[in-house]
Amino acid sequence: MTDTPIEQLLQQHFSIDALQRSPAPLRQALGMLGGWLAAERDTAYPHTPYAELLTQLSDTSLPAHGMPVAQFLQELDTTVLANTAQLNHPQYIGHMTQALPWISVLAEAFTATLNQNQVKIETAYVSTLIEKQILGWLHRQVYQQPDAVYTQAMAATSGALGNVVNGGTMGNLTALAVALEQQLPGTRKRGLFAAMQESGYAGLAVIGSARSHYSVKKALATLGLGENALHLVAVDRDNRIDVAALEATIADLKLRKIKVVAMIGIAGTTETGAIDPLAAMAAIAARENIWFHVDAAWGGALLIAERYRALYDGIALADSVVIDGHKLLWVPMAQSMVLFKDSASLNLLKHNANYILRDNSGDLGQTSLEGSRRFDALKLWTSFKVLGVSGYTTLLQQAATLSGQLQDLLADQQDFELVTRSDTFILTYRYVPAHLRQRMESLLASGDVEAASELNKQLNTLNAKLQNRQKAQGHSFVSRTVLESTRYPGPTNVLRVVMTNVKTRPHHLRAILAEQRAIGQALVAELGL
Numbered sequence: 001m002t003d004t005p006i007e008q009l010l011q012q013h014f015s016i017d018a019l020q021r022s023p024a025p026l027r028q029a030l031g032m033l034g035g036w037l038a039a040e041r042d043t044a045y046p047h048t049p050y051a052e053l054l055t056q057l058s059d060t061s062l063p064a065h066g067m068p069v070a071q072f073l074q075e076l077d078t079t080v081l082a083n084t085a086q087l088n089h090p091q092y093i094g095h096m097t098q099a100l101p102w103i104s105v106l107a108e109a110f111t112a113t114l115n116q117n118q119v120k121i122e123t124a125y126v127s128t129l130i131e132k133q134i135l136g137w138l139h140r141q142v143y144q145q146p147d148a149v150y151t152q153a154m155a156a157t158s159g160a161l162g163n164v165v166n167g168g169t170m171g172n173l174t175a176l177a178v179a180l181e182q183q184l185p186g187t188r189k190r191g192l193f194a195a196m197q198e199s200g201y202a203g204l205a206v207i208g209s210a211r212s213h214y215s216v217k218k219a220l221a222t223l224g225l226g227e228n229a230l231h232l233v234a235v236d237r238d239n240r241i242d243v244a245a246l247e248a249t250i251a252d253l254k255l256r257k258i259k260v261v262a263m264i265g266i267a268g269t270t271e272t273g274a275i276d277p278l279a280a281m282a283a284i285a286a287r288e289n290i291w292f293h294v295d296a297a298w299g300g301a302l303l304i305a306e307r308y309r310a311l312y313d314g315i316a317l318a319d320s321v322v323i324d325g326h327k328l329l330w331v332p333m334a335q336s337m338v339l340f341k342d343s344a345s346l347n348l349l350k351h352n353a354n355y356i357l358r359d360n361s362g363d364l365g366q367t368s369l370e371g372s373r374r375f376d377a378l379k380l381w382t383s384f385k386v387l388g389v390s391g392y393t394t395l396l397q398q399a400a401t402l403s404g405q406l407q408d409l410l411a412d413q414q415d416f417e418l419v420t421r422s423d424t425f426i427l428t429y430r431y432v433p434a435h436l437r438q439r440m441e442s443l444l445a446s447g448d449v450e451a452a453s454e455l456n457k458q459l460n461t462l463n464a465k466l467q468n469r470q471k472a473q474g475h476s477f478v479s480r481t482v483l484e485s486t487r488y489p490g491p492t493n494v495l496r497v498v499m500t501n502v503k504t505r506p507h508h509l510r511a512i513l514a515e516q517r518a519i520g521q522a523l524v525a526e527l528g529l
Contacts (some may be wrong), residue, residue, distance in 0.1 A: 012069075025069040032077055037088055037102055039503060044089035046082070047474035053083055090503040091476035091512055096270075096298060096327045099501050107382035108332045116375040118164070119365035124375065128364055129154070131377040135161045137384065138323060139339050141303045142296075143316050153343055157362040160346045162339035164377050166370065168297035169215035171322035171338035174349070174369050176206065176219045178320065178340070179262040179291035181348040188348070192224045202257040207231050207249060208264035209241035210484070211271055213295060216264060225261070235485050239274035239420060241265070241281070250288060262291040267312055267321075268299020271481045271496065273422030275299060279314030286317070294318040297336065299424040301328035305393040311423050319345065328424075328500065330395065331379040395502065399425045403499040405506050415517060419486055419494045428483065428494035430463045431520040436529060444487070453489040460493035462523055467495060469519050476512045 003011070011018050019026060035041075056079070067075075086092060088099040117123040118131060136150045139161045153161050165171045181188050184204070187195040196204070204225050208216060210232045217227040231253070233245045246263075253260055263285050265276040278294060285292035294300075294315055300323035302308035303315070315321065318341065325335035340346055346367035365371065387395075403425045410418045410429055417437065419428040432440070436459065443452040460482075467480040479496045486492040495516075523529075 025073065028070060028073050032073065032081065033105065034102075036081060036086070037100065037105065039086055039088040039090065039099075041082075041086055041089070043086070043474035044092040045085050045471055045474040045477040047472060048083050085477065087501075088503055090501060090505065090508045093497045093499060093501055093504060093509075093512070094477040094479040096498050096500075097333065098327065098330050099503055100332060101330060101383070101387075103386050104331045104379055104383055107379040110382075111375050111378045114375055114378070118373040118375055118377075119368070119371055120363040121361065124364070127375045127378065128362065130381050131164050131364060131375075132161075134164065134377045134380055134384075135337060135339065138162075138300075138337055142300070142318075142321050142323075142339055143341055149343075156343070157360040158347065158350075158366070159343040160340075160364070160367050161343050162337055163346070163364075163368050163370075164373070165336045165338055165368075166373070166376070167326075167334045167336050168213070168295070168322050168324050169218060170370065171297070171324075171336050172213070172215050172293070172295060173219040173222060174338045175293045175320035175322065175340075176216075176262055177223060177369065178345050178348050179293060180204075180223055180225070182345070183259065183261045183291055199259065200257070201259040203229070203259070205229050205231050205253050205258050205260050206262045206264065207233060207246065207253075207260055207290075209233050209266060209269075209276060210235050211239055211241075211266055211269035211274065212264060213266075213270055213297070216295075229261075235274075237485055237487070239269060239272040239422075239483075239485055241276045243277060243280050243284075246281070246284065250284070250290075260288065260290045262293050265292065265294045265314075265318070267294050267296035267315060268302075268422075268424040268426075270298060271426075271483070272420045272428060273298065273424035273426030274420075275311055275422075275424065277314070278312060278318070282314045282317035291320070292318050294321045297322050297324040298327055298426075300324075301392075302396060302424060304389055305396050307393075308396070308423070316341075325376075325380045328396070328399075329380060329383065329392070331383055335376045335379050398502060399500045402501075402504055402509075403427060406497065406499060406509050409506070409509055409513060413513065415520070416513065419483065419492070425499040426496065427499065428481065428496050430459065430492075430494050431466055431516055432459060433520065433524055433529070440488070449489050456488045456490050456492060458527070458529060460491070462520065462527060462529065463493045463495060465523050465527075466516060466519050469523070470516060473515075473519075476508075476515055478512070478516075 087097055116127045121128050132154055136153060140150060163174055184195050184199060206220060206229055212232060217230055220229050221227050231249055233249050234242045236242050250260060263281060265278045265281045267275050282292050303312055321339045323337050325331045326333040349367050406427060407418060407421060410416050414434045415431060416429055417432045419430060421427050440452060440455055471477060480493060481496050482491045482493055484491050
């Protein structure tokens with residue numbers, strides 16, 4: 001008897017017995033995954049022109065009928081894998097997303113297979129405890145509170161040490177939502193307009209450095225404060241917030257009767273990796289009764305290794321901290337955490353419903369801005385179980401070694417200049433041919449700011465074009481940004497690298513610099529510099 005359509009579909013795509021009898025597609029998929037993790041492809045970055053890809057993928061009509069899995073995997077390979085940045089390639093050093101250990105990919109597969117919804121214990125039984133354990137582990141690294149605090153937190157059915165969230169953006173939003181309710185009570189229920197009318201304040205503000213992540217503006221817009229509520233304070237040459245300028249900003253806001261809801265310190269700025277003077281900021285926040293939030297999405301993971309703790313002096317005084325697991329904890333995106341010094345803080349966001357999230361149920365969704373959430377904590381739990389603190393310390397030490405190796409290489413080059421370095425493995429530099437460097441030094445020494453500014457613009461163009469051409473060629477990849485905190489007049493384009501690719505070795509770094517030099521020399525001729 002002929003199988004019905006539903007029986008055929010179940011046999012093809014749901015039956016594990018059928019897959020075991022015909023495992024070729026599974027072998028094909030595993031081969032593709034293994035090849036990707038092994039960085040078997042030649043190029044670090046795709047080099048098919050974007051317009052060509054757009055043409056290939058412009059059909060917006062849904063497929064009427066399915067295709068065999070083996071045929072789909074072939075299309076996946078030629079369309080997606082062939083045109084995707086290969087993060088495991090040793091010459092990909094441009095962004096914060098990491099080359100992954102294979103165990104973390106298996107954890108991702110288990111996360112999808114289990115398909116738990118972390119909103120409530122009914123749909124996240126043991127995974128609720130795994131998530132709470134992960135939060136306890138990271139909270140202990142940040143705040144170092146007594147054992148009793150963590151024993152109580154694991155058993156608690158109300159309150160939480162933090163939330164596992166889908167990225168640092170959601171972590172910053174959660175922290176600022178709590179800060180707003182704590183600093184302006186009643187906002188959540190009555191709304192911002194009513195709360196402001198009763199407050200006596202002329203406005204609200206959040207303060208951070210000029211290196212603040214763009215997610216802060218998004219959070220303030222979402223919370224109704226508006227992007228203009230963010231007051232950015234200048235940074236020093238080390239790209240850390242200028243404490244004197246911070247004090248002046250607070251004094252000015254107080255004179256204008258503007259309430260400072262929160263102050264944001266950064267522990268690893270996205271652009272340069274700098275760590276703000278957290279202890280000094282914490283003291284100011286305590287004196288002024290301001291919520292102190294630390295965006296440690298990038299750098300917070302370094303607290304796992306004891307040798308880095310001194311860099312974060314003052315972080316334990318923060319009211320809230322964000323850490324991303326998908327950055328320096330080497331797990332797949334997206335996996336982040338927002339932690340709170342006081343486990344009662346998140347109760348300011350507490351919400352309940354009759355069918356789930358009952359009061360004191362222990363449901364993690366009680367204090368989360370998100371509803372349905374994946375069991376993403378499994379990825380980090382797996383990595384900690386497999387790698388341990390010692391494994392993570394080794395990975396971080398390798399990043400520090402690689403960062404030092406590139407700094408040494410740059411110091412030996414006549415046509416490259418290191419612009420910024422950081423203890424969190426992010427460096428910025430730029431290509432400056434020797435004759436242009438000599439001209440710039442002469443102009444700066446003579447005080448000819450106008451001519452130096454014009455030359456700096458030409459160097460900006462040179463480096464922007466260099467990075468674009470390097471990306472188009474695809475052999476290697478670095479990113480770029482613009483800094484205003486350099487010794488040069490005006491904004492300065494710099495090449496930016498993140499030295500955490502565990503596959504990268506010194507000969508790869510030399511190859512990257514050689515490629516950039518060749519591109520730079522060609523551009524100097526083209527631009528008539």
